[in-house]
Amino acid sequence: xxxxxxxxxxxxxxxxxxxxxxxxxxxxxxxxxxxxxxxxxxxxxxxxxxxxxxxxxxxxxxxxxxxxxxxxxxxxxxxxxxxxxxxxxxxxxxxxxxxxxxxxxxxxxxxxxxxxxxxxxxxxxxxxxxxxxxxxxxxxxxxxxxxxxxxxxxxxxxxxxxxxxxxxxxxxxxxxxxxxxxxxxxxxxxxxxxxxxxxxxxxxxxxxxxxxxxxxxxxxxxxxxxxxxxxxxxxxxxxxxxxxxxxxxxxxxxxxxxxxxxxxxxxxxxxxxxxxxxxxxxxxxxxxxxxxxxxxxxxxxxxxxxxxxxxxxxxxxxxxxxxxxxxxxxxxxxxxxxxxxxxxxxxxxxxxxxxxxxx
Amino acid sequence: xxxxxxxxxxxxxxxxxxxxxxxxxxxxxxxxxxxxxxxxxxxxxxxxxxxxxxxxxxxxxxxxxxxxxxxxxxxxxxxxxxxxxxxxxxxxxxxxxxxxxxxxxxxxxxxxxxxxxxxxxxxxxxxxxxxxxxxxxxxxxxxxxxxxxxxxxxxxxxxxxxxxxxxxxxxxxxxxxxxxxxxxxxxxxxxxxxxxxxxxxxxxxxxxxxxxxxxxxxxxxxxxxxxxxxxxxxxxxxxxxxxxxxxxxxxxxxxxxxxxxxxxxxxxxxxxxxxxxxxxxxxxxxxxxxxxxxxxxxxxxxxxxxxxxxxxxxxxxxxxxxxxxxxxxxxxxxxxxxxxxxxxxxxxxxxxxxxxxxx
Numbered sequence: 001x002x003x004x005x006x007x008x009x010x011x012x013x014x015x016x017x018x019x020x021x022x023x024x025x026x027x028x029x030x031x032x033x034x035x036x037x038x039x040x041x042x043x044x045x046x047x048x049x050x051x052x053x054x055x056x057x058x059x060x061x062x063x064x065x066x067x068x069x070x071x072x073x074x075x076x077x078x079x080x081x082x083x084x085x086x087x088x089x090x091x092x093x094x095x096x097x098x099x100x101x102x103x104x105x106x107x108x109x110x111x112x113x114x115x116x117x118x119x120x121x122x123x124x125x126x127x128x129x130x131x132x133x134x135x136x137x138x139x140x141x142x143x144x145x146x147x148x149x150x151x152x153x154x155x156x157x158x159x160x161x162x163x164x165x166x167x168x169x170x171x172x173x174x175x176x177x178x179x180x181x182x183x184x185x186x187x188x189x190x191x192x193x194x195x196x197x198x199x200x201x202x203x204x205x206x207x208x209x210x211x212x213x214x215x216x217x218x219x220x221x222x223x224x225x226x227x228x229x230x231x232x233x234x235x236x237x238x239x240x241x242x243x244x245x246x247x248x249x250x251x252x253x254x255x256x257x258x259x260x261x262x263x264x265x266x267x268x269x270x271x272x273x274x275x276x277x278x279x280x281x282x283x284x285x286x287x288x289x290x291x292x293x294x295x296x297x298x299x300x301x302x303x304x305x306x307x308x309x310x311x312x313x314x315x316x317x318x319x320x321x322x323x324x325x326x327x328x329x330x331x332x333x334x335x336x337x338x339x340x341x342x343x344x345x346x347x348x349x350x351x352x353x354x355x356x357x358x359x
Numbered sequence: 360x361x362x363x364x365x366x367x368x369x370x371x372x373x374x375x376x377x378x379x380x381x382x383x384x385x386x387x388x389x390x391x392x393x394x395x396x397x398x399x400x401x402x403x404x405x406x407x408x409x410x411x412x413x414x415x416x417x418x419x420x421x422x423x424x425x426x427x428x429x430x431x432x433x434x435x436x437x438x439x440x441x442x443x444x445x446x447x448x449x450x451x452x453x454x455x456x457x458x459x460x461x462x463x464x465x466x467x468x469x470x471x472x473x474x475x476x477x478x479x480x481x482x483x484x485x486x487x488x489x490x491x492x493x494x495x496x497x498x499x500x501x502x503x504x505x506x507x508x509x510x511x512x513x514x515x516x517x518x519x520x521x522x523x524x525x526x527x528x529x530x531x532x533x534x535x536x537x538x539x540x541x542x543x544x545x546x547x548x549x550x551x552x553x554x555x556x557x558x559x560x561x562x563x564x565x566x567x568x569x570x571x572x573x574x575x576x577x578x579x580x581x582x583x584x585x586x587x588x589x590x591x592x593x594x595x596x597x598x599x600x601x602x603x604x605x606x607x608x609x610x611x612x613x614x615x616x617x618x619x620x621x622x623x624x625x626x627x628x629x630x631x632x633x634x635x636x637x638x639x640x641x642x643x644x645x646x647x648x649x650x651x652x653x654x655x656x657x658x659x660x661x662x663x664x665x666x667x668x669x670x671x672x673x674x675x676x677x678x679x680x681x682x683x684x685x686x687x688x689x690x691x692x693x694x695x696x697x698x699x700x701x702x703x704x705x706x707x708x709x710x711x712x713x714x715x716x717x718x
Contacts, residue, residue, distance in 0.1 A: 073464030075434040076645040104463050105432030110646050146663060148672040153663060161599050171602070173595035179588050198588050205669030223582060223589050229538050229557050230582050236532040236678040237596075239663075240520050243530070247655045248646040254662055271658060286435040287469050287607040296606045299630060303613055304505060304512060304598075310564030313507040319595040 001342060002334030007357035008046055009034050011349065015049060018352045019056050020063035021085070029087035035122040037335045039174075040326035043183030044119050047341045050348045052085065052116075054262035061085055061115055067092045075104040078249050079111045083274060086117030086138070090277055094123045094134070097281040101132055105286030110249035113273035116140065116260050120160035121174030121323070127162060127281045128170050131290045134162040135280030139245045139252075141259040144178055145219035146235040147227055150205035152219045153254045156181060157241035162320075164284065166294035168301040172320030177238035178220045185211045185220075198225025244278040251276030360701060361693030366716035367405055368393050370708065374408060377711045378415050379422035380444070388446035394481040396694045398533075399685035402542030403478050406700045409707045411444065411475075413621035420444055420474055426451045434463040437608050438470045442633060445476030445497070449636055453482045453493070456640040460491055464645030469608035472632035475499065475619050479519035480533030480682070486640045487523045490649045494639030495519040498604045498611075500618040503537055504578035505594040506586055509564035511578045512613045515540055516600035521679075523643065525653035527660040531679030536597035537579045544570045544579075557584025603637040610635030 009030045016026035037045035055061045065084030069077045077096050081089035093109045100107025117123065120136040127134025140155025156176040163171040180199040188195050188211035195211045202208040203217030207226070214220060223234025246253035251272045258266035258275060284293040307316040330336075337345075349356045368389045375385035396404035414420045424443030428436045436455050440448035452468045459466025476482065479495040486493025499514025515535040522530040539558040547554050547570035554570045561567040562576030566585070573579060582593025605612035610631040617625035617634060643652040666675040689695075696704075708715045 071646065073642075073645040074462070076464035076641075078646050103433075105435040106465060106467055108465055108641070108645075146666065146675050148668050149663075149666040149675045150669050151666045153666055159596075161595075163599075163602055171598070173592075173599060175589075175592040175595060177592075179583065196587050201669070223592055224538065225588055228555050229584055229588070230534075232676070232678070233532075233534040233536075233582055236520075236534060237518075239530070239678065240522075240532060243522055243656070243659065247652060247659060248643065250647060250651075253655070253659055271655065282435075282467070283432075284607070286432040287430065287437050288609060292609075293606060296612070296630065297602070300602065300606060300612055304508075307505065307508040307510045307512055309507050310509050310560070316505050316508045317591070319591070319598065 001339070002336050003357055004334050005034060005038065005331065008037070008335055011345070011354065011357050012046060012049055014354045015053065015348060015352055018354055019053060022064070025085070025088045028091055029085050032087040032091065032118045032122055034335070036119045038327050038330050039119065039121065039323040041119050041183065043181065043186065046335075046337070046345065050344050051260060051262070053348060053352075055115065055260070058262040060258065060262065060266070065089070069096060075100050075106050075108060077107070077109045079109055081111055081114035081274060083113055084115070086115040086275070086277065089114040090117040090123045090136070090279070091126070093277060094126050094136070094279045094281070097279045098127060098130060098132060101281035101283045101286070105283055107281045109279045110244065111277040111279070112246070112249035112251035114251070114275055114277055116275070117277055119174060120158040121162065121172055123279060124160040124162035124174070125170070125172060128164045131164055131284055133164070133282040133284060134160075135278075135282075136160040137241045137245055137278040139242045139257050139276050141257055141261075142255045143182065143214060143220050144222060144238060145201060145205065146239075147222060147232045151255070154222075154235070154238045154242060155257060156220060157238040159237065159241060163297060164294060165297035165301055166291070168298045169324055170320060171297065171301065171318060172323065174320070174323070177223055177234050177241060179223050179225045179234070180220070182214070182220065185214060198229065241278070246272055246276035248278065249276045360698070361695050362716055363693050364393060364397065364690065367396070367694055370704070370713065370716050371405060371408055373713045374412065374707060374711055377713055378412060381423070384444070384447045387450055388444050391446040391450065391477045391481055393694070395478045397686050397689050398478065398480065398682040400478050400542065402540065402545060405694075405696070405704065409703050410619060410621070412707060412711075414474065414619070417621040419617065419621065419625070424448070428455060434459050434465050434467060436466070436468045438468055440470055440473035440633060442472055443474070445474040445634070445636065448473040449476040449482045449495070449638070450485070452636060453485050453495070453638045453640070456638045457486060457489060457491060460640035460642045460645070464642055466640045468638045469603065470636040470638070471605070471608035471610035473610070473634055473636055475634070476636055478533060479517040480521065480531055482638060483519040483521035483533070484529070484531060487521050487529050490523055490643055492523070492641040492643060493519075493521040494637075494641075496600045496604055496637040498601045498616050498635050500616055501614045502541065502573060502579050503581060503597060504560060504564065505598075506581060506591045510614070513581075513594070513597045513601055514616060515579060516597040518596065518600060522656060523653060524656040524660055525650070527657045528683055529679060530656065530660065530677060531682065533679070533682070536582055536593050536600060538582050538584045538593070539579070541573070541579065544573060557588065600637070605631055605635035607637065608635045
């Protein structure tokens with residue numbers, strides 16, 4: 001089933017207004033949330049809307065937050081999200097980073113007291129509008145075991161870096177620091193297929209190929225999968241994301257990060273406030289003239305895209321290519337939603353008195 | 360065979376003075392080079408000294424560089440290394456980054472016209488001395504194939520992030536963006552052992568377990584190993600390192616990066632000057648009081664180190680633990696060097712009239 005982007009955005013906005021968000025915040029949040037669907041990260045899009053509402057029902061989201069800067073220097077700031085939706089806090093913080101970059105060359109903002117912010121990439125991409133490189137990091141509910149750990153101590157802690165180009169479309173890396181994202185497991189669960197080794201471990205910490213292992217107390221594995229394949233690097237990157245997002249800002253880190261699902265209680269002894277993000281904005285002309293930079297980026301992108309592919313593959317991709325192709329397709333053909341997601345959204349609409357979209 | 364650190368440093372310094380470096384530069388370079396041996400990255404240490412000398416003999420290193428800032432904003436600078444040793448250019452650039460951070464909260468320096476700079480970590484760790492987070496990136500000779508590419512377009516492009524703690528030793532991530540570093544292949548070559556799948560591909564782009572495959576025209580693989588295990592992420596990270604180091608500064612990038620080995624000619628049509636690095640310095644008190652930050656870092660480190668390990672493993676490590684343990688050991692017992700490395704260094708000493716160390 002395919003749905004029109006603007007109708008889904010409108011539905012999302014109306015739901016958020018119903019729970020008490022301002023019109024402006026609801027509109028921002030809906031755009032950010034639907035960006036995930038548009039770019040093919042279906043697990044982080046409108047499918048999560050009822051999850052956010054349940055968090056609000058559990059008094060874990062402040063729909064009228066006073067988001068503010070609590071500390072700053074010429075190139076840095078700490079933002080307190082006041083328990084608001086990450087979907088609203090993140091755009092505020094990214095704007096602060098870009099404002100700093102305009103004056104100091106770069107801007108770096110660490111955020112505490114926030115909630116899940118959708119896909120990392122959409123925030124990094126904001127910077128592209130002003131010829132800046134954008135960086136977006138966030139910590140997340142602990143589902144990942146560091147190398148050699150039986151315990152889950154990290155989230156899928158994504159890294160996004162968006163870099164402007166000239167005639168070429170921009171370079172947009174948006175990656176979880178795990179081998180595979182949770183969304184991919186859900187697909188395997190539905191298809192009753194096995195996961196490749198290196199994605200997950202079971203609750204005893206043994207390598208597992210069951211897509212249900214994480215649900216049963218196991219864990220996602222850091223990028224690399226095992227020590228022999230460099231999982232200590234994926235773990236290290238996820239750790240850096242956690243520290244930049246939360247230890248710099250005063251948010252919860254590691255196993256203390258509050259879970260996204262409302263049926264799991266937050267840690268009884270938090271070490272900080274809410275969850276944390278980290279944003280960076282780098283004016284490219286703080287290094288060299290923007291035109292020069294962009295023409296070399298075009299050259300970089302062309303050279304890599306035109307590289308000779310291995311047998312059986314059509315071409316070498318540039319980070320961001322697959323998502324951009326999906327976005328073009330979905331803008332034309334609509335957003336595909338699975339039956340259970342549609343049912344869940346309809347129920348949510350019924351419950352809150354918001355009309356579901358017309359087919 | 361074990362050798363005394365200060366004797367090896369002295370030998371290195373004397374060699375560098377012989378080829379024309381100033382006493383000060385030779386001393387800096389020797390410290391940086393030997394830091395690799397001290398921390399267990401034997402492939403990047405004194406074993407490379409004769410490689411640097413051969414580059415100088417090929418007129419590809421300027422031993423009396425005029426290293427200078429060519430552009431700056433409050434939080435950024437571009438440094439031109441004037442073809443100098445990366446071992447000297449990098450400490451200069453890191454100092455500039457830290458100076459910027461002292462005033463603007465953070466400092467970011469992109470470097471062109473440099474050469475190989477030893478291990479990434481040693482430059483990032485400079486920041487720790489001033490309660491700063493240090494970041495160090497560099498591009499390198501193309502030996503890595505992006506996901507789906509038959510061609511080698513990237514270097515092992517390392518990422519290092521050093522984060523200060525309080526009572527705990529600092530967090531020091533220092534990782535190549537490949538599954539395995541070239542040094543590990545050399546070990547397998549000597550032992551005539553196979554490499555795990557996911558480390559390398561042969562010259563046709565097929566997965567290979569031969570440790571000789573890279574020498575025979577194959578390539579190292581990005582962290583992740585293959586698409587199913589997320590190699591597009593390792594490729595994306597290596598690409599970001601390349602772009603920050605070289606497209607921002609005006610150095611060569613991708614397949615244009617000059618090779619470290621003197622017997623391979625640089626690309627006949629370079630797209631920039633020399634190779635590139637990128638450094639960052641972040642004052643932790645640009646975000647929150649340093650004591651507060653460091654006590655939470657201590658808590659972070661303790662929690663992760665005390666995590667329950669999987670069966671068969673003693674404990675969960677913190678990035679930097681293995682290198683620090685080796686450093687302690689080697690400071691006491693000396694630096695182990697392989698027979699062929701010792702022979703090579705003795706020959707170098709003979710050739711340039713520098714006394715080899717006393718045993």
